[in-house]
Amino acid sequence: MPSFVILDKCDGCKALDTTACQHICPNDLMVLDKETMKARNQDPQMCWECFNCVKICPTQAVEVRGYQDFVPMGASVTPMRSTEDIMWTVQFRDKNIRPKRFKFPIRRGVEEGKAQPFGHYETGDEDLKSPTLMCEPASLNTERGPVKMDKVPTL
Amino acid sequence: MDNFETITVETDLLICGGGMSACGAAVEASYWANKHGLKVALVDKGAMDRSGAVAMGLSAINMYVDLNSGNNTLKDYCDYVRNDLMGITREDQVSNIARHVDGSVHLFEKWGLPIWTDEEGNYVHEGRWQLMINGESYKVIVAEAAKNAMVETGGEIYEHVYLSHPLMDGDKCVGAIGFSLRENKVYVFKAKAVFVGMGGAVHVFKPRSTGEGFGRSWYPPFNSGASAFFTIYAGAEMTCQEVRFIPVRFKDAYGPVGAWFLLFKAIATNAQGGDYMQENAAELDKWEPYSRIKPCPANLRNWLMMLDVMDGKSPIYMQTAEAIQRIAEQAPDEKSAKRKLKELEAEAWEDFLDMTIAQAILWAATNVQPDKKASEIMACDPYFIGSHSGASGAWVSGPEDLQNDQTKDEYFWGYAQMTTIKGMFAAGDASGASSHKFSSGSHAEGRIAAKSAINYIMDNNETPNVDQAQVDALKVEILKPLVTFDEHKGYTVDPDINPNYIRPKQFMYRLQKIMDEYAGGVSSQFMTSDKLLEKGIELLTYLREDVPNLAATNLHELMRCWENVHRMHQAEAHVQSILFRDETRWPGYYFRTDKPNIDNENWLAFCNCKYNKDTNEWEMIKRPVKYLTQ
Ligand SMILES: Cc1cc2nc3c(=O)[nH]c(=O)nc-3n(C[C@H](O)[C@H](O)[C@H](O)COP(=O)(O)OP(=O)(O)OC[C@H]3O[C@@H](n4cnc5c(N)ncnc54)[C@H](O)[C@@H]3O)c2cc1C
Ligand code: SF4
Numbered sequence: 001m002p003s004f005v006i007l008d009k010c011d012g013c014k015a016l017d018t019t020a021c022q023h024i025c026p027n028d029l030m031v032l033d034k035e036t037m038k039a040r041n042q043d044p045q046m047c048w049e050c051f052n053c054v055k056i057c058p059t060q061a062v063e064v065r066g067y068q069d070f071v072p073m074g075a076s077v078t079p080m081r082s083t084e085d086i087m088w089t090v091q092f093r094d095k096n097i098r099p100k101r102f103k104f105p106i107r108r109g110v111e112e113g114k115a116q117p118f119g120h121y122e123t124g125d126e127d128l129k130s131p132t133l134m135c136e137p138a139s140l141n142t143e144r145g146p147v148k149m150d151k152v153p154t155l
Numbered sequence: 156m157d158n159f160e161t162i163t164v165e166t167d168l169l170i171c172g173g174g175m176s177a178c179g180a181a182v183e184a185s186y187w188a189n190k191h192g193l194k195v196a197l198v199d200k201g202a203m204d205r206s207g208a209v210a211m212g213l214s215a216i217n218m219y220v221d222l223n224s225g226n227n228t229l230k231d232y233c234d235y236v237r238n239d240l241m242g243i244t245r246e247d248q249v250s251n252i253a254r255h256v257d258g259s260v261h262l263f264e265k266w267g268l269p270i271w272t273d274e275e276g277n278y279v280h281e282g283r284w285q286l287m288i289n290g291e292s293y294k295v296i297v298a299e300a301a302k303n304a305m306v307e308t309g310g311e312i313y314e315h316v317y318l319s320h321p322l323m324d325g326d327k328c329v330g331a332i333g334f335s336l337r338e339n340k341v342y343v344f345k346a347k348a349v350f351v352g353m354g355g356a357v358h359v360f361k362p363r364s365t366g367e368g369f370g371r372s373w374y375p376p377f378n379s380g381a382s383a384f385f386t387i388y389a390g391a392e393m394t395c396q397e398v399r400f401i402p403v404r405f406k407d408a409y410g411p412v413g414a415w416f417l418l419f420k421a422i423a424t425n426a427q428g429g430d431y432m433q434e435n436a437a438e439l440d441k442w443e444p445y446s447r448i449k450p451c452p453a454n455l456r457n458w459l460m461m462l463d464v465m466d467g468k469s470p471i472y473m474q475t476a477e478a479i480q481r482i483a484e485q486a487p488d489e490k491s492a493k494r495k496l497k498e499l500e501a502e503a504w505e506d507f508l509d510m511t512i513a514q515a516i517l518w519a520a521t522n523v524q525p526d527k528k529a530s531e532i533m534a535c536d537p538y539f540i541g542s543h544s545g546a547s548g549a550w551v552s553g554p555e556d557l558q559n560d561q562t563k564d565e566y567f568w569g570y571a572q573m574t575t576i577k578g579m580f581a582a583g584d585a586s587g588a589s590s591h592k593f594s595s596g597s598h599a600e601g602r603i604a605a606k607s608a609i610n611y612i613m614d615n616n617e618t619p620n621v622d623q624a625q626v627d628a629l630k631v632e633i634l635k636p637l638v639t640f641d642e643h644k645g646y647t648v649d650p651d652i653n654p655n656y657i658r659p660k661q662f663m664y665r666l667q668k669i670m671d672e673y674a675g676g677v678s679s680q681f682m683t684s685d686k687l688l689e690k691g692i693e694l695l696t697y698l699r700e701d702v703p704n705l706a707a708t709n710l711h712e713l714m715r716c717w718e719n720v721h722r723m724h725q726a727e728a729h730v731q732s733i734l735f736r737d738e739t740r741w742p743g744y745y746f747r748t749d750k751p752n753i754d755n756e757n758w759l760a761f762c763n764c765k766y767n768k769d770t771n772e773w774e775m776i777k778r779p780v781k782y783l784t785q
């Protein structure tokens with residue numbers, strides 16, 4: 001489903017250096033037209049409909065509509081992502097089917113930006129030549145150390 | 156191109172890519188580099204938060220060996236992988252990843268990833284090796300830890316920089332070159348060791364959808380064979396280049412089926428309601444011994460389905476309603492049955508919303524309510540994803556301590572995860588013959604490779620010798636499509652149609668048509684033969700000859716040009732390897748009609764290959780498969 005930008009809603013990210021949608025698109029598809037200061041998808045045929053531009057747009061200007069070469073018209077899927085969870089609204093083509101709403105957590109126990117890479121577990125040996133990785137063996141929750149074939153219990 | 160500035164970055168370790176394996180590499184490398192006073196730089200064509208195959212999120216961690224519970228052993232994991240790949244696997248590699256992967260998963264949880272747990276606090280398994288997660292932000296979280304590790308230890312991150320070529324010093328890799336997707340800048344990275352983790356490849360073959368839905372391949376369109384190109388161009392020995400992956404997914408939008416098969420225990424049937432796994436079971440005799448071991452290899456499950464498709468028994472359906480009904484019926488009373496149904500429904504939709512949102516739209520647009528109606532499934536197009544159920548990638552050294560007397564000389568050469576090129580390391584989709592590592596195993600493998608690379612740098616701590624003439628020549632070559640367009644654009648009214656150049660999109664279509672028709676793509680129902688492959692190679696040669704005529708109007712299109720050159724190299728390695736392997740081993744991935752049977756006597760072996768970029772020649776090498784566990 002290629003992304004599209006709603007003319008009235010896009011404010012070009014207020015002329016900041018990079019726009020949010022352009023920054024996030026993994027396929028380099030979103031571009032800002034310098035004259036109109038509006039964003040657009042420059043190659044909808046290469047869009048993976050990952051919704052990352054939709055989720056990140058501060059003004060909810062980006063949506064996705066089903067690829068018309070195989071998706072019948074009229075349905076929509078809309079995310080609202082906060083720092084801790086995501087809300088989805090799914091609307092069916094048949095308006096007699098009640099829209100579905102789901103809410104799922106997206107992270108747990110660690111504030112956005114605060115993932116601390118080191119120090120969760122002790123590193124057993126500091127030997128660059130050993131197979132022991134950082135945080136091992138403690139992070140494997142095993143006393144057995146760098147696991148070898150014959151040291152692992154068989155069923 | 157005088158208007159391009161050249162930025163030179165000097166580092167000790169260069170991490171190419173920002174996906175799962177690269178994020179693992181970034182964390183681990185930062186840790187060890189910091190201790191030893193070394194510098195790390197990472198380059199991603201996208202933004203690390205959402206780059207690579209996990210851009211959208213995932214709904215499961217597909218590799219968790221749970222060694223600590225005592226329920227599984229490394230041998231169990233090796234057995235599973237070896238059988239799924241019809242005997243062709245590097246057990247030293249698989250078990251090395253398996254012994255480290257649980258640590259990566261436990262770290263993900265510490266970093267904030269919500270992994271499902273039951274009332275007793277145990278992980279909820281989707282299948283024996285898979286854990287259920289709320290994974291919308293899986294990549295965001297893993298990237299966050301990687302970025303924080305880099306920042307804390309003085310590493311440098313370059314986003315929106317596209318890498319096009321490795322830099323070589325004879326048989327040693329000494330860096331990489333690429334360009335910014337935002338400004339007229341060429342980037343030259345000089346490094347003592349280079350980690351390749353730029354994912355697999357899609358759009359080498361023609362996808363099923365060719366209109367607006369062209370980009371809706373199962374595998375993300377932004378992974379375009381950079382890992383394969385880097386290792387091939389460097390002259391590294393490659394392995395399993397014939398082992399593509401063809402997933403069976405919900406038709407057209409390619410939503411995941413794993414939860415349906417594993418969690419909800421649904422079955423798939425043909426249009427008449429027949430269970431092809433049972434009705435076509437006799438076919439399994441031909442693919443022994445692998446076909447008789449549970450779980451039945453993915454490619455054979457594909458094959459039994461394809462037999463029905465070829466028999467005209469389509470559409471093939473996932474019987475979702477039946478499965479949901481069966482689970483609900485197990486509830487003790489009506490109220491809890493209702494609650495259970497609601498729960499299952501949310502789980503089913505989350506499976507899509509976390510990793511294939513398009514499928515949710517397609518279901519909504521076709522009024523599918525899974526508890527009421529079955530949904531069509533279908534084989535996608537072929538992909539190169541060595542971390543999943545494919546196996547293509549570079550031939551890398553295994554770890555020293557897991558070798559036995561027979562494997563040591565074949566599978567070990569000094570540094571775990573190093574390719575046959577000095578200083579070039581690979582992991583995730585970039586390293587071959589170690590399938591079924593998925594997101595978590597790729598992360599763990601990236602960590603193994605990074606520590607190993609830091610070790611290599613300490614042993615070989617010399618300033619990289621980067622030949623300026625090589626850099627200058629590559630700079631001209633890389634920017635040439637822009638020059639070509641400028642030179643010729645005035646000749647015709649429509650810049651798309653000009654006899655003097657080829658735009659990247661047409662180049663890609665041409666590649667895809669060749670692969671589709673000669674190398675067993677969707678329109679040939681994955682069938683090919685020696686004669687078709689030979690013809691395909693001839694047509695690929697013309698395509699290669701047209702590379703210097705690629706034209707680009709801007710930086711975005713310049714990236715598209717090189718993406719397609721990368722894809723073309725993956726394609727060549729693929730056809731050469733299918734042709735070399737004189738048998739059919741994975742009938743549900745591709746079928747050699749001239750050699751329709753498996754030949755364990757002669758071909759229980761790795762098909763490796765090496766490319767010579769000066770002569771454009773491929774050397775094919777047969778290497779023995781040696782097991783550790785049997
Ligand atoms: C649709 C789908 C569903 C999946 N489902 C699951 C699942 O449920 N559970 C699970 O565990 N695994 C799953 N996987 C597998 C998992 O995503 C991969 O195994 C894993 O991402 C591989 O890691 P990687 O580092 O090799 O590649 P990726 O994570 O894809 O990273 C590749 C990186 O390279 C960068 N890159 C590419 N080319 C260049 C270039 N030229 N220059 C600079 N950077 C470049 C990309 O931007 C990206 O950062 C799934 C994969 C797919 C495609
Ligand atoms: S993120 Fe939204 S507001 Fe900003 S440029 Fe893109 S569409 Fe416009």
Ligand code: SF4
Binds near residue numbers: 029052
């Ligand atoms: S949906 Fe994804 S691929 Fe498509 S434009 Fe948005 S970010 Fe890019």
